[in-house]
Ligand SMILES: Nc1nc2c(ncn2[C@@H]2O[C@H](COP(=O)(O)OP(=O)(O)O)[C@@H](O)[C@H]2O)c(=O)[nH]1
């Protein structure tokens with residue numbers, strides 16, 4: 476069974492808080508500021524693990540978070556960074572933002588990684604706020620919050636190998652014989668045009684995803700349109716196993732007919748490497764037939780293999796052959812760079828709303844600034860006020876008539892409006 480969808484929630488780590496601290500020196504009443512920065516929060520990273528082929532684990536575990544950064548320490552010690560969380564997914568996983576269904580990442584290749592939410596930045600310690608005017612700042616910054624994302628994962632199992640051939644050649648039987656899939660055998664004509672997929676385990680660390688491709692000929696003949704999923708599946712395969720029906724009176728004619736239709740359907744498909752196999756070797760008189768055909772194929776510089784999906788004769792060998800062929804084809808995706816996903820929002824944008832209690836301000840940058848403020852520290856609050864001013868929120872509030880003592884809510888913080896800018900120090 477292939478579970479191919481899941482919904483999960485991920486949260487990157489919060490940055491560690493910056494520290495307010497002053498050097499303790501002998502005979503000095505109060506030394507200089509030496510509060511260190513907080514550590515970075517851990518990232519949420521998705522990474523392709525070629526040994527996985529289902530999203531099964533995500534059905535049980537829906538919540539994923541990276542570690543928070545640690546607090547800064549005295550003596551300018553930066554807090555430890557939070558560990559990033561690496562989430563392994565099978566190749567072919569597409570990650571969508573749940574609400575918008577926007578594709579954030581399409582993870583196809585082995586070793587491909589993407590940072591979906593970066594960890595929060597560590598808050599700066601008070602040592603960073605010292606300058607010639609303020610030599611003993613009592614302010615620091617709290618760590619930047621982590622980012623939360625609701626995701627929808629979808630697995631499009633990518634077949635390495637497509638099994639093609641005439642109706643009745645034994646494509647479905649081959650898939651059933653070598654993989655965990657349970658395709659309908661002899662379901663001819665055409666019940667479905669969706670390819671059946673299965674995973675063949677060749678050894679502890681070698682597995683292949685095979686697709687039995689029923690629709691190509693059957694569908695084309697019956698005039699049924701081939702769906703997008705179907706197309707994608709064969710186009711993404713690297714190698715084709717071309718199954719010839721041993722009971723056919725003219726296997727050579729079948730072979731060229733399929734290839735002609737393949738190329739008509741999509742020229743690129745016609746160029747994919749093929750392993751040609753004569754099936755149903757368990758039937759009487761097959762040895763002579765095979766010898767004769769093998770000769771004809773040799774003239775075309777092609778090797779003809781033989782097998783039986785009933786006795787399983789040669790199936791393993793054919794799969795290994797296919798595997799080596801797949802391995803000889805280079806991966807298209809680069810594994811070197813790791814893209815970082817950035818939300819496409821205007822961080823500085825904000826909204827001001829009047830509420831029964833007062834005013835409500837929403838916006839990414841301003842809410843983050845509020846999270847990063849130490850509210851029990853006057854200097855931190857002053858800094859927050861400057862951010863309000865810089866973003867234009869102060870003016871906007873004055874324009875709609877904010878008054879002394881009004882409640883202004885920003886994110887989860889309730890503040891009281893005051894025009895009294897007492898000068899400190
Ligand atoms: N004797 C024999 N019959 C087979 C073999 N492989 C498939 N068949 C039979 O051939 C028919 C068509 O098989 P199927 O797998 O449905 O073919 P498909 O149309 O290519 O998917 C079925 O009746 C199978 O039982 C084989 O190796 N030996």
Ligand SMILES: [Mg+2]
Nearest residue numbers: 646647662689
């Ligand atoms: Mg079939």
